[in-house]
Amino acid sequence: EIESRHRLRGGWGGGGDREWGRGLPYDSALSQEALETLAEEAGFSGSEGRSLAFTRAASVLKALPGRLSTLEELGPLPGIGEHSRRVIQDVLEDGVCAEVERVKLSERYQTMKLFTKIFGVGVRTASRWYQEGLRTLVDLQERGTKLTRQQQAGLRHYDDLNTPVERGEAESISRAVQGAVQRCLPGTSVTLAGGFRRGKPHGHDVDLLLTHPEAGREAGLLSRVVSWLDSQDLILYQHSQENSYALQEGPEPPGGRDVMDRFERCFSIFRLEVQGGPGAARGWKAVRVDLVVAPISQFPFALLGWTGSRHFERELRRFASHERKMVLNSHALYDSRRNLFLPAVSEEEIFQHLGLEYVPPAQRNT
Numbered sequence: 328e329i330e331s332r333h334r335l336r337g338g339w340g341g342g343g344d345r346e347w348g349r350g351l352p353y354d355s356a357l358s359q360e361a362l363e364t365l366a367e368e369a370g371f372s373g374s375e376g377r378s379l380a381f382t383r384a385a386s387v388l389k390a391l392p393g394r395l396s397t398l399e400e401l402g403p404l405p406g407i408g409e410h411s412r413r414v415i416q417d418v419l420e421d422g423v424c425a426e427v428e429r430v431k432l433s434e435r436y437q438t439m440k441l442f443t444k445i446f447g448v449g450v451r452t453a454s455r456w457y458q459e460g461l462r463t464l465v466d467l468q469e470r471g472t473k474l475t476r477q478q479q480a481g482l483r484h485y486d487d488l489n490t491p492v493e494r495g496e497a498e499s500i501s502r503a504v505q506g507a508v509q510r511c512l513p514g515t516s517v518t519l520a521g522g523f524r525r526g527k528p529h530g531h532d533v534d535l536l537l538t539h540p541e542a543g544r545e546a547g548l549l550s551r552v553v554s555w556l557d558s559q560d561l562i563l564y565q566h567s568q569e570n571s572y573a574l575q576e577g578p579e580p581p582g583g584r585d586v587m588d589r590f591e592r593c594f595s596i597f598r599l600e601v602q603g604g605p606g607a608a609r610g611w612k613a614v615r616v617d618l619v620v621a622p623i624s625q626f627p628f629a630l631l632g633w634t635g636s637r638h639f640e641r642e643l644r645r646f647a648s649h650e651r652k653m654v655l656n657s658h659a660l661y662d663s664r665r666n667l668f669l670p671a672v673s674e675e676e677i678f679q680h681l682g683l684e685y686v687p688p689a690q691r692n693t
């Protein structure tokens with residue numbers, strides 16, 4: 328897809344004013360939404376492959392610069408399969424796709440969506456609860472469903488955590504963490520990654536990447552930072568994981584399950600003071616925050632990995648492995664042909680190693 332995007336930039340210019348069959352302006356947003364719903368539904372059914380196929384198709388549409396007028400225009404596009412084409416065709420012709428509308432109305436889809444929006448609840452747990460006949464958040468509480476500490480926090484702050492985080496809020500949390508690291512280890516840098524680094528105006532959480540210019544100094548930093556934030560009543564929930572990455576082990580096999588990495592990190596919920604918005608009456612709002620610590624030598628890889636989007640990362644890693652015989656993850660880039668790690672001090676250098684033009688964060692929203 329990354330390759331096809333490059334091709335598209337050359338070949339698809341100036342299509343912005345085309346209109347579809349009945350003379351109404353049409354853009355691909357509706358088809359994208361329809362395909363994303365089917366991707367989500369496939370994920371709920373545990374069909375990862377199908378889910379990925381729909382996500383890819385949606386993402387190909389997103390990369391089209393102009394409007395889509397006929398299905399024929401999709402002719403030479405790779406990554407859009409039979410089923411996705413049918414969905415796009417339906418949307419082009421009728422404005423909706425019956426299959427998608429059926430999914431959206433189904434009890435299972437709606438319940439799975441409700442449950443998986445609880446912090447700490449994945450598809451498997453949500454699916455089990457559905458099988459057990461649970462349908463609402465109240466059901467979970469009243470029927471004494473066994474919940475982890477994380478899920479309890481997720482349920483307690485359900486509304487806040489499903490309210491988009493504004494950029495200003497992310498910046499304010501970033502500053503609070505800056506303050507904490509300056510007390511614990513001066514010189515530590517805090518970088519806003521994730522969707523906000525890609526320029527999105529809001530997100531579902533705040534992703535912060537910590538590093539220190541002197542290798543090794545970052546060890547043990549996170550627990551001190553979290554303790555200090557906690558002592559300031561800024562933390563409503565947290566669980567941390569230690570660094571489990573050892574470069575000597577060699578690269579992990581390509582095509583690993585997802586983008587999970589092994590940095591020291593903290594999944595948390597912050598208590599953010601707010602003036603307006605949904606939490607205004609209370610004066611605070613719960614916000615999901617991911618804190619990740621990377622050693623300086625791995626920082627560019629961590630930054631690239633944690634900037635996302637998830638789909639962009641997946642495609643980039645696939646490109647590295649299929650086209651370059653390289654293993655890319657959030658820790659390193661490994662050249663399997665030459666049997667060596669390719670170090671980098673910036674994201675630009677990683678793209679160079681991969682033989683790709685640099686893609687700035689704002690263009691990674693695929």
Ligand code: 8DG
Nearest residue numbers: 521522530531532586587588632633635636637657
């Ligand atoms: P959003 O929060 O605004 O909804 O979007 P996002 O910022 O793009 O999504 P995210 O779920 O916060 O993930 C940000 C990036 O972090 C994404 O490309 C995946 C990446 N990431 C890693 N490792 C890990 C990991 O171990 N867990 C999680 N959750 N994300 C990881 O590189």
Ligand code: MN
Nearest residue numbers: 521522532534
């Ligand atoms: Mn994020």
Ligand code: MN
Nearest residue numbers: 521532534617
């Ligand atoms: Mn995150």
